[in-house]
Amino acid sequence: MVKITCFKCHWSWSLSSEEVKTIFDALTPEDNYYAVGCPKCRRVNKVTRKQLQQALPRPAAEPDTPESEVDEAAPPEQNSEEAAPEQES
Numbered sequence: 001m002v003k004i005t006c007f008k009c010h011w012s013w014s015l016s017s018e019e020v021k022t023i024f025d026a027l028t029p030e031d032n033y034y035a036v037g038c039p040k041c042r043r044v045n046k047v048t049r050k051q052l053q054q055a056l057p058r059p060a061a062e063p064d065t066p067e068s069e070v071d072e073a074a075p076p077e078q079n080s081e082e083a084a085p086e087q088e089s
């Protein structure tokens with residue numbers, strides 16, 4: 001939940017966690033804030049990305065993704081030792 005106080009009329013209201021999540025998901029990486037209109041005077045107030053981030057529901061822990069083992073085919077051993085034919089004397 002984010003509590004917002006309008007800088008113009010000092011009306012305060014809050015955004016629910018769900019609203020925050022929706023807003024945050026809609027932010028582009030370039031957006032450093034979200035512009036929210038005051039419900040009372042319609043002045044645009046800025047909610048910073050950080051404020052939104054802090055109000056987000058706890059993010060799910062990232063699952064551990066072990067690096068997949070690379071199955072590199074080992075080059076076949078070169079067996080160049082040719083059995084020398086035994087010389088019969």
Ligand SMILES: [Zn+2]
Binds near residue numbers: 040
């Ligand atoms: Zn206002």
